[in-house]
Amino acid sequence: MSEGAPIPGIVITGASGRMGQMLVKHVAASPKARLVGALVREGHPWIGQDAGTVTGGAALGIAVTDDPLEAFAKAQAVIDFTSPAASVEFAALAAQARAVHVIGTTGFAPVDLERIRAAARHAVIVRAGNMSLGVNLLAQLARKVAAALDDDWDIEIVEAHHRMKVDAPSGTALMLGTAAAAGRGVELEAHRARGREGVTGPRRRGDIGFAVVRGGDVVGEHDVIFAADGERIVLRHLATDRAIFARGALRAALWGQDRKPGEYDMIDVLGL
Numbered sequence: 001m002s003e004g005a006p007i008p009g010i011v012i013t014g015a016s017g018r019m020g021q022m023l024v025k026h027v028a029a030s031p032k033a034r035l036v037g038a039l040v041r042e043g044h045p046w047i048g049q050d051a052g053t054v055t056g057g058a059a060l061g062i063a064v065t066d067d068p069l070e071a072f073a074k075a076q077a078v079i080d081f082t083s084p085a086a087s088v089e090f091a092a093l094a095a096q097a098r099a100v101h102v103i104g105t106t107g108f109a110p111v112d113l114e115r116i117r118a119a120a121r122h123a124v125i126v127r128a129g130n131m132s133l134g135v136n137l138l139a140q141l142a143r144k145v146a147a148a149l150d151d152d153w154d155i156e157i158v159e160a161h162h163r164m165k166v167d168a169p170s171g172t173a174l175m176l177g178t179a180a181a182a183g184r185g186v187e188l189e190a191h192r193a194r195g196r197e198g199v200t201g202p203r204r205r206g207d208i209g210f211a212v213v214r215g216g217d218v219v220g221e222h223d224v225i226f227a228a229d230g231e232r233i234v235l236r237h238l239a240t241d242r243a244i245f246a247r248g249a250l251r252a253a254l255w256g257q258d259r260k261p262g263e264y265d266m267i268d269v270l271g272l
């Protein structure tokens with residue numbers, strides 16, 4: 001954002017969710033942004049109540065709404081951690097409102113990603129499976145390590161999340177797999193090993209494997225393992241506080257203000 005520019009108004013979608021509540025507090029506390037809307041699902045009991053008090057803080061003078069059109073009309077940015085179906089719908093609406101759309105949602109099908117790409121022809125979209133500085137740095141490291149090693153080094157990605165997470169592997173795991181594949185100069189989809197069970201036979205050379213753990217309140221843990229004969233490299237990120245994602249998302253919303261329409265990611269935002 002250029003100096004002297006007006007402070008952007010931000011709408012948080014999915015305001016009642018784990019990330020939504022964190023984002024309402026984070027944006028309301030920031031001197032660099034104004035919270036102008038908090039959106040929940042149709043029929044949610046929070047509709048009409050103050051966004052600050054329902055998320056456990058002081059009143060903010062913003063009534064929670066279930067009307068995205070009304071909310072987005074006031075916004076310069078929409079920060080969205082919801083579900084794939086909701087985010088696809090919001091991408092079109094945010095583009096109509098010419099608001100920067102920051103998408104943290106994960107679990108998209110290829111057809112969803114095409115619709116998001118179409119919306120990005122008209123507005124700025126920043127989408128990343130993980131908005132934290134640490135994970136984006138890890139992705140760059142994974143790419144570099146993969147580029148330095150040959151297929152004698154098997155790549156495996158192990159992720160762990162809380163028991164409520166609905167998609168697997170995590171968006172972050174896929175991001176790390178994509179980065180490692182890029183380092184090797186291959187497409188992830190051609191080399192992706194999707195979970196193993198039963199008599200699977202030996203590991204296919206060059207595959208990138210994924211393993212998933214779900215339980216308790218784990219915020220998010222990711223290992224990128226490079227395993228060869230006689231040695232192993234393990235690159236690890238441990239998230240212990242969802243504030244890291246909220247911080248990254250707000251940074252993306254501010255960064256997006258001066259950009260040309262297009263789809264960007266956190267590597268662009270962070271300049272990594």
Ligand SMILES: NC(=O)C1=CN([C@@H]2O[C@H](COP(=O)(O)OP(=O)(O)OC[C@H]3O[C@@H](n4cnc5c(N)ncnc54)[C@H](O)[C@@H]3O)[C@@H](O)[C@H]2O)C=CC1
Nearest residue numbers: 014016017018019040041081082086104105106129130131
């Ligand atoms: N990119 C990143 O850095 C991160 C991404 N995530 C992703 O963000 C998403 C949300 O995660 P959580 O907050 O843990 O989930 P959650 O289930 O706690 O929250 C999602 C919220 O979205 C709301 N929602 C769904 N459809 C809606 C609609 N049409 N209109 C308004 N609200 C709607 C739900 O009611 C719920 O309150 C997941 O896909 C998760 O993987 C989570 C953390 C970090």
Ligand SMILES: O=C(O)C1=N[C@H](C(=O)O)C[C@H](O)C1
Nearest residue numbers: 106129130165170171172220
């Ligand atoms: O659902 C979550 O909680 C998280 N989702 C993102 C993912 O799918 O990678 C990011 C983070 O790990 C938390």
